[in-house]
Amino acid sequence: MPKVLVPTICPYCGAGCGLFVAVEKEQATGIEYMPEHPASEGALCSKGNAALEVLYHEDRLQHPLKRKGDGWARISWDEALDIIESNLGGILRKYGPGSVGFLASSKCTNEENYLIEKMARCLGSKNVDNCARLCHAPSVVGLNRTLGAAGMTNPIADLANSKCIFIIGSNLAENHPILTRWIHAAKDAGAVVIVADPRMTHTAWMADIFLQLKPGTDVALLNGMANVIIKEGLTDNEYITKWTRGYEDLVRVIKDYSPEKAAEITGISAGDIIRAARAYAISPASAILYSMGITQHTTGTDNVQAISNMALITGHLGKPGTGVMPLRGQNNVQGACDMGALAEFYPGYKRADDPQTIKFFAEAWGVDSLPAGRGLTATEMIDAAASGEIKAMYIIGEDPANSDPRSNYTRDSLEKLDFLVIQDIFITATAQLADVLLPAAAWAEKEGSYTSTERRVQWSCKAIEPPGEAKPDLEIVCSVAGRLGLKLDYPDAASALAEINRFVPQYSGITRERLNGFGLVWPCPSSDHPGTPILHAQGFKLKDSKAIIMPVHYKPAAEDVSREYPFILTTGRVTVHHNAGSMTRRSPSLMEREPDLFVEINTADASKLGIADGEEVMISTQRGKTTALARLTDRVKLGVVFMPFHFPGTNVLTADFTDPEARIPEFKVSACKISRRD
Amino acid sequence: MIKVDLSKCVGCNSCSNVCPSQNIMREDTADGKRIHWKRCKEECDLCVEFCPAKALMLVPFDEASEEPDASFDLVACKVCGARYATEPMLKRIESVLPVNLQKDSTGLSWIWVCPICRRNIEAERATKQMVLGRSRKNP
Amino acid sequence: MPVYIDISRCIGCRSCEVACKRVHGGKGHVNVHFAGDQASVPLFCHHCEEATCTMACYTGALSKDGERTAFAVEKCTGCGLCRLACPFGVVWTDKLAHKCDLCIGNEVPTCITTCPANALSTDFDLASRRARTRAAMAVAHRAHGGRR
Numbered sequence: 001m002p003k004v005l006v007p008t009i010c011p012y013c014g015a016g017c018g019l020f021v022a023v024e025k026e027q028a029t030g031i032e033y034m035p036e037h038p039a040s041e042g043a044l045c046s047k048g049n050a051a052l053e054v055l056y057h058e059d060r061l062q063h064p065l066k067r068k069g070d071g072w073a074r075i076s077w078d079e080a081l082d083i084i085e086s087n088l089g090g091i092l093r094k095y096g097p098g099s100v101g102f103l104a105s106s107k108c109t110n111e112e113n114y115l116i117e118k119m120a121r122c123l124g125s126k127n128v129d130n131c132a133r134l135c136h137a138p139s140v141v142g143l144n145r146t147l148g149a150a151g152m153t154n155p156i157a158d159l160a161n162s163k164c165i166f167i168i169g170s171n172l173a174e175n176h177p178i179l180t181r182w183i184h185a186a187k188d189a190g191a192v193v194i195v196a197d198p199r200m201t202h203t204a205w206m207a208d209i210f211l212q213l214k215p216g217t218d219v220a221l222l223n224g225m226a227n228v229i230i231k232e233g234l235t236d237n238e239y240i241t242k243w244t245r246g247y248e249d250l251v252r253v254i255k256d257y258s259p260e261k262a263a264e265i266t267g268i269s270a271g272d273i274i275r276a277a278r279a280y281a282i283s284p285a286s287a288i289l290y291s292m293g294i295t296q297h298t299t300g301t302d303n304v305q306a307i308s309n310m311a312l313i314t315g316h317l318g319k320p321g322t323g324v325m326p327l328r329g330q331n332n333v334q335g336a337c338d339m340g341a342l343a344e345f346y347p348g349y350k351r352a353d354d355p356q357t358i359k360f361f362a363e364a365w366g367v368d369s370l371p372a373g374r375g376l377t378a379t380e381m382i383d384a385a386a387s388g389e390i391k392a393m394y395i396i397g398e399d400p401a402n403s404d405p406r407s408n409y410t411r412d413s414l415e416k417l418d419f420l421v422i423q424d425i426f427i428t429a430t431a432q433l434a435d436v437l438l439p440a441a442a443w444a445e446k447e448g449s450y451t452s453t454e455r456r457v458q459w460s461c462k463a464i465e466p467p468g469e470a471k472p473d474l475e476i477v478c479s480v481a482g483r484l485g486l487k488l489d490y491p492d493a494a495s496a497l498a499e500i501n502r503f504v505p506q507y508s509g510i511t512r513e514r515l516n517g518f519g520l521v522w523p524c525p526s527s528d529h530p531g532t533p534i535l536h537a538q539g540f541k542l543k544d545s546k547a548i549i550m551p552v553h554y555k556p557a558a559e560d561v562s563r564e565y566p567f568i569l570t571t572g573r574v575t576v577h578h579n580a581g582s583m584t585r586r587s588p589s590l591m592e593r594e595p596d597l598f599v600e601i602n603t604a605d606a607s608k609l610g611i612a613d614g615e616e617v618m619i620s621t622q623r624g625k626t627t628a629l630a631r632l633t634d635r636v637k638l639g640v641v642f643m644p645f646h647f648p649g650t651n652v653l654t655a656d657f658t659d660p661e662a663r664i665p666e667f668k669v670s671a672c673k674i675s676r677r678d
Numbered sequence: 679m680i681k682v683d684l685s686k687c688v689g690c691n692s693c694s695n696v697c698p699s700q701n702i703m704r705e706d707t708a709d710g711k712r713i714h715w716k717r718c719k720e721e722c723d724l725c726v727e728f729c730p731a732k733a734l735m736l737v738p739f740d741e742a743s744e745e746p747d748a749s750f751d752l753v754a755c756k757v758c759g760a761r762y763a764t765e766p767m768l769k770r771i772e773s774v775l776p777v778n779l780q781k782d783s784t785g786l787s788w789i790w791v792c793p794i795c796r797r798n799i800e801a802e803r804a805t806k807q808m809v810l811g812r813s814r815k816n817p
Numbered sequence: 818m819p820v821y822i823d824i825s826r827c828i829g830c831r832s833c834e835v836a837c838k839r840v841h842g843g844k845g846h847v848n849v850h851f852a853g854d855q856a857s858v859p860l861f862c863h864h865c866e867e868a869t870c871t872m873a874c875y876t877g878a879l880s881k882d883g884e885r886t887a888f889a890v891e892k893c894t895g896c897g898l899c900r901l902a903c904p905f906g907v908v909w910t911d912k913l914a915h916k917c918d919l920c921i922g923n924e925v926p927t928c929i930t931t932c933p934a935n936a937l938s939t940d941f942d943l944a945s946r947r948a949r950t951r952a953a954m955a956v957a958h959r960a961h962g963g964r965r
Contacts, residue, residue, distance in 0.1 A: 043832075043932060044933070046830055046832045049832055049835040049836045050835055050839070173829075177830045177933030177934065180934040181934050181935040184826050188947045188950050189954060202830075205855070575828075575831065593831055690896040692894040695894055695896075695912065728894045730875045768901060771902045774873055779869065788904045797860050797905065801860060802852060804822075805857070806852075808824050808852075808855070808856040
């Protein structure tokens with residue numbers, strides 16, 4: 001029997017590694033590596049290697065289901081669509097489009113996300129968003145403002161050309177493992193690696209300078225470093241004059257952030273702050289990599305802007321080995337944002353509150369009117385569900401009951417909805433609350449394009465049929481839209497991509513024909529354009545081609561420790577699991593390596609509390625309590641504890657204090673108390 | 679049927695694995711091992727052929743003779759105390775390896791350590807320099 | 818010629834473990850060990866020159882084939898002697914024995930290709946060459962300074 005190797009893109013993180021799914025007799029029987037892939041060179045982390053375990057899992061949703069008592073009744077697609085037409089349609093008619101919320105999926109293809117936001121807006125609703133709200137919303141808002149574009153500015157492989165790599169708020173060794181091959185290559189060529197993280201992670205193993213800061217003090221650190229750079233004359237004045245505006249404001253603000261002051265706030269020594277600042281500034285090519293440790297704060301947007309400032313005053317942009325690199329978590333969160341599945345942006349980052357945007361898309365989509373202005377974000381939709389402003393939601397490939405902060409409140413809010421449709425591959429915690437469940441195809445069971453964190457748009461091919469009656473999300477969305485009175489007529493993903501080519505300038509030249517091979521990097525404005533691996537090489541897509549330096553002040557995190565809650569709880573990930581865990585917690589190879597929810601406690605702290613390694617403990621915050629197994633370690637400092645959010649329970653503890661602009665919750669800082677279970 | 683020279687049996691898994699008719703029962707517990715050879719009329723001699731200690735032989739079927747039975751205590755690992763092997767098996771390993779085999783300075787004493795501890799020791803050796811270097815940077 | 822590890826690059830992601838298990842029908846021969854919170858290293862067959870497992874194996878299932886310690890599963894009786902004879906604990910028995918076979922039949926062993934950090938190689942000198950280059954670069958940088 002001939003074995004066919006079908007090229008796909010890994011469904012897990014934003015690194016965008018390619019892998020072949022081996023298909024024999026219509027079954028996915030194995031994986032083959034892709035050694036020519038420009039970002040991974042054929043490498044694949046433990047999650048990618050276990051990816052097939054998701055496809056044939058017995059929990060896969062295979063048929064549409066409707067709620068029946070405490071359980072489910074199997075129904076036909078026709079009946080499911082009837083129920084949606086009557087309920088969702090009914091609510092739209094009775095209460096207006098503002099009463100419905102749509103969550104697109106950062107695991108779905110670009111084509112699917114484009115159609116989801118098109119559907120929402122053509123139905124008159126502004127309320128469409130995706131899980132970027134929980135992860136890189138500050139990057140989307142902050143970097144679009146300061147640099148005119150939000151995405152990794154340089155390619156992953158380009159890290160090998162860097163002479164100083166500054167990793168802050170990112171545990172990329174565990175979450176974007178293939179980046180480490182390029183960082184090590186850079187180290188072999190003499191690069192200095194600086195890692196700033198409250199925990200000594202596997203990423204910190206690569207560090208020449210390790211800055212173990214207190215959670216939530218990133219602006220103080222970055223301002224302190226900028227202070228050193230400006231004071232010691234290490235700025236690139238030519239670059240500042242030519243390509244930026246706002247430098248004088250920064251100089252004024254930064255006066256308050258001496259290294260000593262920064263040391264006091266962050267808990268890092270002034271000497272280390274100075275060393276790190278000098279290393280970053282004087283190297284011929286420096287790159288800053290960052291992720292949730294920077295964004296998931298009430299000061300997330302400020303944190304991102306502080307990073308952007310560092311790069312702008314030292315001119316480390318627009319050249320090989322430099323860059324500002326937000327590391328996107330999901331395989332297609334970059335694409336979901338590019339496609340405008342966001343409350344404040346239409347496709348291509350056209351602002352929803354700009355009349356020009358409305359005019360453009362109304363014409364493009366052939367409709368009389370479209371909703372203008374920012375809609376409710378994913379986090380606000382939960383509040384709106386609680387208050388009754390939102391009466392129905394259509395959630396695709398997203399698990400807010402586990403991913404959003406304050407799980408108990410989130411669950412209660414979703415339960416208040418009159419009607420909830422979930423479209424997913426498994427019955428997640430959120431799906432447990434649904435009225436109707438629609439079975440969707442997994443990555444290897446459909447085709448479409450995905451945009452990785454380095455802005456690389458790649459086509460993933462269909463390897464096998466979806467199980468039972470599950471369908472590709474594209475097909476489902478078109479059917480649902482049809483029942484709600486829209487005509488979304490797209491026979492395949494390629495036809496949707498053709499429309500994206502017409503209406504999203506960054507994707508104009510990224511046509512289906514050109515997407516064989518390893519894809520193209522946007523912006524790609526025409527069909528003969530080679531793509532743009534390095535952004536900002538000739539200035540910025542802003543007024544006068546100048547980037548904006550936005551000085552920011554340090555503000556402490558929303559919640560501080562108290563006598564009752566004396567520990568800082570911070571959250572994060574481990575390599576073998578992914579996000580809310582609906583896929584990885586169903587993969588035996590991965591579960592056997594990290595089966596339980598744990599809490600990292602500093603050894604001395606644990607000893608004071610009489611907690612032994614492996615013991616079950618109770619962690620409580622103002623929001624709720626959770627049990628976990630204690631893991632004693634010196635990887636966290638005194639007073640700080642860490643829990644991975646792949647298991648239900650961690651987000652019961654976190655708070656929904658959000659960044660005022662980006663509306664991202666402050667997952668990274670909560671005040672908690674810990675005690676032995678008994 | 680099978681006759682066993684119990685002084686030679688090392689308590690390995692060969693005969694119970696190779697017997698095609700499940701005539702040889704093996705019971706593995708946390709700290710011991712028991713092998714029981716049932717009376718058999720089979721004409722094969724796989725167990726005899728594949729016994730590493732040449733402890734088995736075939737004799738004419740005799741309803742009256744007792745079914746042989748062997749019991750072994752598992753030896754405790756010198757490091758962690760887990761019971762991991764029969765003493766005759768470990769002694770046999772000792773006897774087939776050259777006495778001057780160089781793994782490290784401990785000669786052949788690693789034989790009396792269980793495979794899990796052997797891996798831990800090897801991991802510690804392999805990462806020693808790295809751990810030292812990294813902990814110097816971040817004390 | 819076994820697979821060599823550049824320990825400075827191991828990030829403890831366990832991709833080698835999962836991949837090895839996947840391509841060998843559920844029986845993997847790699848075990849990643851963590852040295853506290855400071856380091857990690859995958860452990861697998863060294864393909865020793867003086868392979869003690871081959872000395873203990875009485876059926877000839879384990880033998881030396883050039884630099885490789887070869888295993889012929891059809892000759893294995895599952896006795897368990899090889900597992901006890903390996904000084905590094907990297908021969909496993911699960912009814913029959915199994916250990917690293919250098920993915921014979923593949924051009925490159927699976928663990929080498931899959932390792933995200935590019936920490937594995939059949940080039941025994943690679944890790945020390947890289948370390949020497951790093952050291953030389955560090956000296957050169959100190960001499961020349963940055964770009965100023």
